[in-house]
Amino acid sequence: MTGQAAVIDFAVLEQFMIDVFTGIGVPEEDARICTDVLITADKRGIDSHGVGRFKPFYYDRVVKDKVQNAVTNFEIARDNMAVAVVDGHDGMGMVIAKKSMDLAIKKARTYGIGMVIARNSTHYGIAGYYALQACDAGMIGLTGTNARPAIAPTWGVENMLGTNPLVFGFPTDEPFHFTNDYATSIAQRGKIELYNREGKELFPAWVINQDGESIIDPSKVLQALIEGTAALNPIGGPGEDNAGYKGYGYATVVELLSSALWQGPYLKMLLGVEDGQKVPFHLGHFFIAINVSAFTNLEAFKKHAGDILRALRNSKRMPGAERIWTCGEKEYHAWLERKEKGLELNPVLQQQLSTMRDELGLSQYTFPWE
Numbered sequence: 001m002t003g004q005a006a007v008i009d010f011a012v013l014e015q016f017m018i019d020v021f022t023g024i025g026v027p028e029e030d031a032r033i034c035t036d037v038l039i040t041a042d043k044r045g046i047d048s049h050g051v052g053r054f055k056p057f058y059y060d061r062v063v064k065d066k067v068q069n070a071v072t073n074f075e076i077a078r079d080n081m082a083v084a085v086v087d088g089h090d091g092m093g094m095v096i097a098k099k100s101m102d103l104a105i106k107k108a109r110t111y112g113i114g115m116v117i118a119r120n121s122t123h124y125g126i127a128g129y130y131a132l133q134a135c136d137a138g139m140i141g142l143t144g145t146n147a148r149p150a151i152a153p154t155w156g157v158e159n160m161l162g163t164n165p166l167v168f169g170f171p172t173d174e175p176f177h178f179t180n181d182y183a184t185s186i187a188q189r190g191k192i193e194l195y196n197r198e199g200k201e202l203f204p205a206w207v208i209n210q211d212g213e214s215i216i217d218p219s220k221v222l223q224a225l226i227e228g229t230a231a232l233n234p235i236g237g238p239g240e241d242n243a244g245y246k247g248y249g250y251a252t253v254v255e256l257l258s259s260a261l262w263q264g265p266y267l268k269m270l271l272g273v274e275d276g277q278k279v280p281f282h283l284g285h286f287f288i289a290i291n292v293s294a295f296t297n298l299e300a301f302k303k304h305a306g307d308i309l310r311a312l313r314n315s316k317r318m319p320g321a322e323r324i325w326t327c328g329e330k331e332y333h334a335w336l337e338r339k340e341k342g343l344e345l346n347p348v349l350q351q352q353l354s355t356m357r358d359e360l361g362l363s364q365y366t367f368p369w370e
């Protein structure tokens with residue numbers, strides 16, 4: 001290993017991911033779904049949730065920690081007109097999520113709206129993937145998931161709520177759909193892991209310790225989050241001056257929707273550790289698809305949505321600001337740039353890919369850093 005960043009071609013990375021997933025026992029069709037969710041993050045510039053999560057979040061959890069199953073038993077546990085509850089039986093979260101949104105879309109074709117709750121699931125990656133799935137079907141998509149405790153409630157210092165993304169997708173007449181694909185904390189764990197890999201300090205508003213003071217060293221923060229001695233601030237920040245209670249409220253909405261409809265685990269029950277042993281997370285997710293055509297003409301809707309976004313981008317800018325963006329646009333630009341260049345991997349990720357390759361004996365791969 002050279003210690004330098006190296007670039008990998010997306011097609012090579014994609015096939016490698018499929019081979020690793022199948023190599024650890026994920027059926028091929030499911031391996032393609034897991035790969036597509038992960039690599040979509042990398043293609044869209046969401047570096048906190050792409051290949052950087054491959055080994056620690058999926059490979060290790062299946063192979064080493066044994067807290068999730070490579071084979072996903074997707075069971076429709078309750079089916080009631082426009083709504084359903086599915087049980088993922090601790091399988092692959094991305095497969096459970098993709099199939100859940102497929103089911104919500106199918107119901108929305110019949111009923112105008114479909115909602116699916118997934119129970120006993122595992123980490124599903126970028127929430128935006130599933131909102132975009134609905135957009136591709138000409139629908140509005142909404143999804144969220146609970147996660148390991150990270151966010152402190154307003155005026156609290158204890159990590160109680162997950163980083164709980166609350167994500168909408170709207171189809172538009174633009175080359176990209178609108179999707180506000182983000183956590184309900186200012187920063188989420190993946191971004192802190194990314195800053196740690198890159199040796200960068202965090203912004204002071206992101207994390208607080210037990211005294212309510214900022215911590216900016218990412219490695220200390222990651223450890224303190226595990227120990228429960230640090231917490232992420234909700235969107236809006238600590239206290240009430242910048243309305244942190246709004247992010248806190250939205251994070252709570254996600255926690256409620258992800259667990260109360262099946263009385264699943266919540267808050268500190270989602271640590272993933274019991275008596276010092278790693279245990280399955282039993283996460284909950286929700287998926288809503290709203291069939292635009294049940295309300296109005298789809299093309300007229302897309303133009304209307306696009307008009308709103310264009311008006312926002314064309315509004316008067318702050319002095320010195322180069323441009324105004326709308327949600328989903330930066331990710332579209334990231335892909336335009338990356339599809340030509342490939343994906344840059346830092347030495348930490350290079351090592352992780354090489355390790356998985358060697359452990360699975362995938363000797364057909366020689367990486368650019370070798």
Ligand SMILES: NC(=O)c1ccc[n+]([C@@H]2O[C@H](COP(=O)([O-])OP(=O)(O)OC[C@H]3O[C@@H](n4cnc5c(N)ncnc54)[C@H](O)[C@@H]3O)[C@@H](O)[C@H]2O)c1
Nearest residue numbers: 125126127147163165179180181182183188325326327328
């Ligand atoms: N599965 C989980 O448990 C979990 C938990 C938290 C977050 N996530 C995922 O992590 C990823 C990153 O989340 P994040 O909170 O770091 O996101 P982020 O803070 O980087 O925000 C990204 C979003 O903000 C939009 N955006 C960025 N700059 C903008 C601007 N100037 N104007 C308008 N829109 C702008 C982007 O288009 C995108 O939708 C997401 O894909 C999210 O779904 C997953």
